[in-house]
Amino acid sequence: MDKIIVFFIEFYRKFISIFSYGSCRFYPTCSAYAIDQLNCNNTFKALFLTIYRILRCNQLFEGGFDYPVVRRDFSDIKYGKIDVKYWFIKTKIKDKYIIIRNKNDKQR
Structure with a gap:
């Protein structure tokens, strides 16, 4: 299941995100964070933490460094x-x- 999710993240990075202007407020980016979480945590915990991170990636939060x-x-x-x-x-x-x-x- 992790490989399927990573495939979709890579697809997003290569084909969909090129139309946006790179607006991630965190380092590493949310997609890199998601891949790192999937490689080092179980799938459900990684998805929960990734969704929580994506919800914080907007102008209402400060952003900055947020390593997994x-x-x-x-x-x-x-x-x-x-x-x-x-x-x-x-x-x-x-x-x-x-x-x-x-x-x-x-x-x-």
Whole structure:
């Protein structure tokens, strides 16, 4: 289900959003936020947080930086060479991390 939703988001980014003037008030954009949430959370939580974000993306809210925050358990870390897709930055809340996409990642 996540792949279908990501497909529609990518379709929107490539074919529909070119007719608008890029008015997202947040960084990362709402579509990038949605893809990051879908990759790091379960589908229903990601959809809820994405819809909440889209509802706040208007002139009544300030906007600014709003990175996705996820809950992770890193107690079973395995060592070896890995492909880094996201950086997880610890927040003050236990087991919650801010997601930042790797700059070298091909998905944009």
